[in-house]
Amino acid sequence: MAASNSLDDSLDITLSDPSLDELFMSLVGTPEGRKNPYPIYRQLLEMGPAFKLPMGSIVLTKYDHCRQLLRDNRFGKDTNNPDERRQRAELMGLTQDEIEDAAKFFENRGSLLFLNPPDHTRLRSLISRAFTPRTIEKMREHVVQITQDILKDLENEVDIMEKLAWILPATVISELLGVPQDQRETFRPLVRATTMLLEPVLSRDDFLMAIEAFKQINAMLTDLVNLRRMSPKDDLISLLIAARDGNDSLSEMELISTCQLLYAAGFETTTNLIGNGLYALLTHRSQFELLKSNPELCHPAVEELLRFDSPVQFDARTAMEDADINGQFVPQGTIILTILGAANHDFTHFKNPEDLNIIRDEGPPLSFANGIHYCLGAPLARLEGQVVFQQLVTQYKDIELIDLDPPRRDTIILRGIKELKVNLITR
Numbered sequence: 337m338a339a340s341n342s343l344d345d346s347l348d349i350t351l352s353d354p355s356l357d358e359l360f361m362s363l364v365g366t367p368e369g370r371k372n373p374y375p376i377y378r379q380l381l382e383m384g385p386a387f388k389l390p391m392g393s394i395v396l397t398k399y400d401h402c403r404q405l406l407r408d409n410r411f412g413k414d415t416n417n418p419d420e421r422r423q424r425a426e427l428m429g430l431t432q433d434e435i436e437d438a439a440k441f442f443e444n445r446g447s448l449l450f451l452n453p454p455d456h457t458r459l460r461s462l463i464s465r466a467f468t469p470r471t472i473e474k475m476r477e478h479v480v481q482i483t484q485d486i487l488k489d490l491e492n493e494v495d496i497m498e499k500l501a502w503i504l505p506a507t508v509i510s511e512l513l514g515v516p517q518d519q520r521e522t523f524r525p526l527v528r529a530t531t532m533l534l535e536p537v538l539s540r541d542d543f544l545m546a547i548e549a550f551k552q553i554n555a556m557l558t559d560l561v562n563l564r565r566m567s568p569k570d571d572l573i574s575l576l577i578a579a580r581d582g583n584d585s586l587s588e589m590e591l592i593s594t595c596q597l598l599y600a601a602g603f604e605t606t607t608n609l610i611g612n613g614l615y616a617l618l619t620h621r622s623q624f625e626l627l628k629s630n631p632e633l634c635h636p637a638v639e640e641l642l643r644f645d646s647p648v649q650f651d652a653r654t655a656m657e658d659a660d661i662n663g664q665f666v667p668q669g670t671i672i673l674t675i676l677g678a679a680n681h682d683f684t685h686f687k688n689p690e691d692l693n694i695i696r697d698e699g700p701p702l703s704f705a706n707g708i709h710y711c712l713g714a715p716l717a718r719l720e721g722q723v724v725f726q727q728l729v730t731q732y733k734d735i736e737l738i739d740l741d742p743p744r745r746d747t748i749i750l751r752g753i754k755e756l757k758v759n760l761i762t763r
């Protein structure tokens with residue numbers, strides 16, 4: 337069953353259960369649920385493998401089902417769903433004009449993340465060569481160097497989120513793409529603002545700020561593309577321009593959108609891998625000590641940290657055609673949510689999922705999703721995680737958590753810590 341490329345035909349979908357709906361709302365709709373979703377995931381996993389929400393979407397929680405759904409080509413991306421737009425507009429208190437204006441802006445943007453084949457295949461093949469594990473591995477020494485340069489100035493009380501977790505991935509992706517380092521600070525709040533668009537529930541202000549930030553990033557990257565077009569460099573932006581201008585294999589809008597996606601995906605998520613991961617290690621001292629005595633365990637440790645508290649908790653697909661699942665009619669347009677965070681804690685897949693075990697050997701987590709949209713940056717994120725944790729446990733005599741309950745970002749899709757104060761002890 338685990339190797340199947342389509343959603344299990346015998347999947348039992350609970351159709352109407354107010355207690356499941358209530359539990360789901362307590363997960364996405366309350367600050368407590370968003371802060372600690374894991375006890376709610378556990379209850380959902382115990383109550384059944386799949387359930388339908390009153391608005392018609394279906395929710396999957398188990399590892400095998402989420403993985404199958406993400407590999408099933410009957411389900412894909414649909415960003416042009418007027419019903420969903422209307423529902424979101426109502427939820428956020430937006431006017432029809434505001435939501436249509438935003439929809440128009442995103443129309444034909446050509447972002448890889450929201451495309452289906454054949455456009456997705458064409459675009460992904462253009463950039464995938466730059467992100468293969470082998471190409472990325474060549475960057476290891478350089479990433480170690482960047483990390484050591486950052487750490488050499490850090491000791492005693494430090495906010496890891498501010499001083500390390502965002503700077504490292506932002507530096508690496510800026511170098512790769514060719515975004516000048518002095519623009520990192522300008523991009524940072526803008527990127528963060530745009531990630532709110534991923535959230536299922538957001539305020540009108542957050543929505544309007546996100547659209548504005550998206551437009552600003554777009555304008556800055558357009559300027560940069562124009563600059564590189566006049567004087568190319570050895571970077572990804574110049575490479576994409578050559579592909580665009582050489583054989584017309586991507587449109588100008590796709591070129592900008594690809595730069596924007598790579599830049600944003602390149603730092604917000606890995607920042608949270610570093611923050612969530614270090615917090616997990618410091619709240620499980622025996623695992624921290626194990627890694628400290630065996631820094632070479634940083635490879636399995638990163639897999640486990642990704643599983644234990646994933647930076648991305650939810651993914652989704654839309655039924656591209658009518659489907660039948662176990663006699664259940666699933667009409668075209670139905671949204672299926674995969675709770676990756678729950679799948680990573682599925683007790684039928686992982687033994688004692690609530691335990692952090694850096695030598696766990698039970699296969700990869702679903703944190704990078706699966707199927708054709710499997711995270712393109714996974715080798716880079718893994719490399720950065722391995723380097724950071726290895727350097728942290730080797731460069732310091734000890735690391736102590738100062739704030740046992742650090743403030744978190746109040747979001748459910750991207751999961752991260754706002755401020756992580758630790759004591760970096762050098763001797």
Ligand code: HEM
Nearest residue numbers: 448449601602605606609648703704705709711712713717
């Ligand atoms: C720990 C860090 C990361 C996590 C947890 C993560 C997670 C994910 C997930 C879950 C998806 C799939 C989305 C979907 O199915 O719709 C995805 C896609 C993607 N990620 Fe990552 N990501 C990480 C780091 C990165 C980095 C460093 C980069 C960049 C350079 C990157 C670039 C992308 C791109 C371009 C896609 C779209 C792929 C496609 O649609 O074909 N990610 N990521």
